[in-house]
Amino acid sequence: MMHRFCLAILFFAAVGVMPAAFAQSAAQPPLISVVKxxxxxxxxxxxxxxxxxxxGQLFVKTLTRDLELSGWFKVAPSGAVTVKGSVADAGSGVQSACRVEWPGKAFNWARTSLGQAEVRRQAHQLADEMVKLIAGEVGIAQTRIVFVNRRGRNNADLYVCDADGQNVMQVTHDNVAVVGPRWAPNGRDIYYTSFLKGYPAxxxxxxxxxxxxxxxxxGLNTGAAISPxxxxxxxxxxxxxxxxxxxxTLSGGNLTRLTQTPHGSEASPCWSPDGRSIVYVSDVDRTPQLxxxxxxxxxxxxxxxxxSENVNPDWHAKGGIVYATKRSGGYQIAVLNPQEGERSATMVTQPGTYEHxxxxxxxxxxxxxxxxxxYILDTLGDPAVRLINIAGNWMSPDWSER
Amino acid sequence: MHIRSVVFVNVAMASLLLLAAGCRMPWSKRGGAGGAGAGGGLGLDDPTLLETTDIPSVYDNMGGLVSGARFEDTLAPVQGVTFAPVYFAFDSYALAPSEVAKIEQVAMHLQQNANHVLVVEGHCDERGSNEYNLSLGENRAISVRTRLVELGVLGDRIQTRSYGEEKPAVMGSGEEVWRLNRRGEFALFQK
Known part of the structure; x- marks a missing residue:
């Protein structure tokens, strides 16, 4: 109860700075207009x-961007939440000794981290801790995104980056077509379709x-999505x-067939959070639909x-089903509540070329x-953020669940 | 090796059971998307149709992956023989009458070269979801395969592979580029 009370105070305090937040967002390039x-x-x-x-500066820079990207914080010269202490450069890493305070509460944070990757990882940890304790939400700073870089005709590889778009790493070196990478729920394994041997496997x-x-x-082997x-x-x-x-079944290798559509093309399966259903794409009624x-x-x-098309569904317990919908000529991102069906659909972007x-x-x-x-979109309405600024033909992103 | 063959006998049995149950398999139906209206929703409401399709395991006793013998894995490509691509309408895998003669050429070649086998490759234009296009491209390849079987080529001499939109014949955008990319191609292998 106390926690909620504090949060309420915080949100009221935050209202005062909202105009400033909007002023900044207006300066962003108008690539995506968010409806809410x-x-x-x-x-x-x-x-x-x-x-x-x-x-030390890398730590602070990473933490700052993580807090902004979390959607729950606005970093400002003075704030209701303060992070004090020191992040001292210690040879090839940092020695951090911080204290995070917000009205009526506080926690200490002390770590030693070696190397650039570890410094960034610990900044991500602190950001997630602040999101959890102060905003009461799930943090995403430690999650990762896998995606395809398609260089040209039939030449592609998989890449992975952190949720802040940094730490971009090439994870396959096959230089062949690769489609639909997906994280397993453990956030470590990646399943994908590759033409490594000249056919899709x-x-x-x-x-x-x-x-x-x-x-x-x-024939075709594709679309592997791992159950929760x-x-x-x-x-x-x-x-x-x-x-x-x-x-x-991954252990025994048993196969069960769920559809029977001699004239249909099925694609893009995704499990419900309870593991009881699967949302997928089929054109059995002519156009690709969910x-x-x-x-x-x-x-x-x-x-x-x-x-005319509804494709690439992804299902989250809290967010519902997000998908790409093609209406009046363009693709836009929409979200629907699976209990209420399509009438609950709301648009996250304007029509354009938003996919996957x-x-x-x-x-x-x-x-x-x-x-x-x-791009990272916010279904609560913050402006879209470009994930990586490295030149490439980036597509088919999948965000890890942990 | 022994285990492998046992598994595939089971798959074959399951397929036979399906046919015996009067279930329409895709290769028993002429056409492709032309019949999609009639086929729309077929079987979706009748899960009992699916019972016989389960197979015991995709792994053998050594934990190896049991899969079909793909021509690409074991056979050498045939050099110097090319066939004209078969073109498709947008979002369709129906064979247009104009394309049938091209398939007849391929059938004739296979009938005259008993040691040749074929991979039909399905492709899509760049529009739409990559994953859906992979599935659509497979149905395009299957349409061509179905017609070849109707022309008398043994089904086990023809395999399919879909590239979806991942391997365009022509780079770029626009109606003409898209038209040239919605296609079926032919790759011969030698036994």
Missing amino acids: KGADKNTVSLSGLQASGPY VYRMAVGAERKALAAFK DGSRAAIILSYQGNPELYVL YLVDVATRRSRRLTYKG PSWAANGRHVVCSNRGAL
Whole structure:
């Protein structure tokens, strides 16, 4: 109760700085117009944080951007939340000794971190801790995004970056077409479709393990999405005739077929948070639309009717189903509540070329692609942020759940 | 190796059961998207149709992946023989009458070269979702394969692979580029 009371005070305090927040957002390039209004912010001051040397400054810079990207904080010269103490450069890393204070509460933060990656990781940890304790929300600073860089005709590789768009790393070196990478719920393994051997097969890349083929049947193998409990993969296979949706048990290798559409193309399966249903794309009624199948009964029902295409669904317990919808000629990102169906759909972007949305772990932010660039959208209305500024043809992002 | 064959016998049995149950398999139906109206929603409301399609495991006893023998893995490509691509309408995998003669050429070649086998490659234009296009491209390849089988080529001599929108014939945008990219291509392999 006390915690909530404090939060209420904070939000009232934050209202005072909202005009300033909007003034800043107006200066952003108008790449994406968000329909809803911006969200409330806690003001946070880092001016009492003494940072020395390049690593100390890296820590503060990373923390600042994480807090802004969290959607719950506005970093300002003075604020209701203060971070004080020191982040001292200690050889090839930092020694941090901080205290985070907000009305009636405080916590201490002390770490030693070596190397640039570790310094950044610890800044992400502190940001997530502040989001959790002060805003009472799930932090996303420690999550990562996997995506495709398509260089040219049939030449692509997978890349991974942190949620702040930094630490961009190339994770495959195959230089062949690669489609639809997805994180497993553990936030470590990546499943994807690659033409490594000249045909589409599903592979798993796990930290510290060899890359493994998960499905390489005759015909199409694609779309592997791992169930919330990590035990099963929803997968698109055509070895029995034409593309259909299957569930593959990862331990035993049992396959169960969930669709029967000799004239349909199925794609992009995604599990419900409770693991009981799968939302997927099918053109069985001519245009690609979203369908929902109950895994136990294998009964499918159509979820979307508006728009000539509804594709790339991603389902989050809090956020609902985010997807790309094609209406009056352009693709835009929409969110619907699966309990209420399509009538609950709200647009997150204007019509344009926005594709392939994927939820952040907080069920609030969404990463999507737009003309070879990646953007972070805020379903509560903050302006869109460009994820990475490195030249490339970036597409098909998937945001890890942890 | 022994385990592998057992699994595939099971798959074959399951397919036979399906056919015996009177279930329409895609290769038993002429056309492609032309019949999509009639086929729309087929089976979606009847989960019992799906019961016989389960297979015991995709892994063998050694934990290896059991999968079909793909021509690309074991056979050498045939050099110097090319066929004209088959073109498709937007968001469709129906074969246009203008394209059928091209497929007949391929059928004739396969009938005259018993040691050749074929991979039909399905492609899409750049519009739409990459993942959906992968599935659509597979149905395009299957349409061509179906027609080849109707022309008398044995089904096990033809495999499919979809590149979706990932391997355009022509880079760029616009109606003419898109038209040239919505296609089926042919890759011969030698036994």
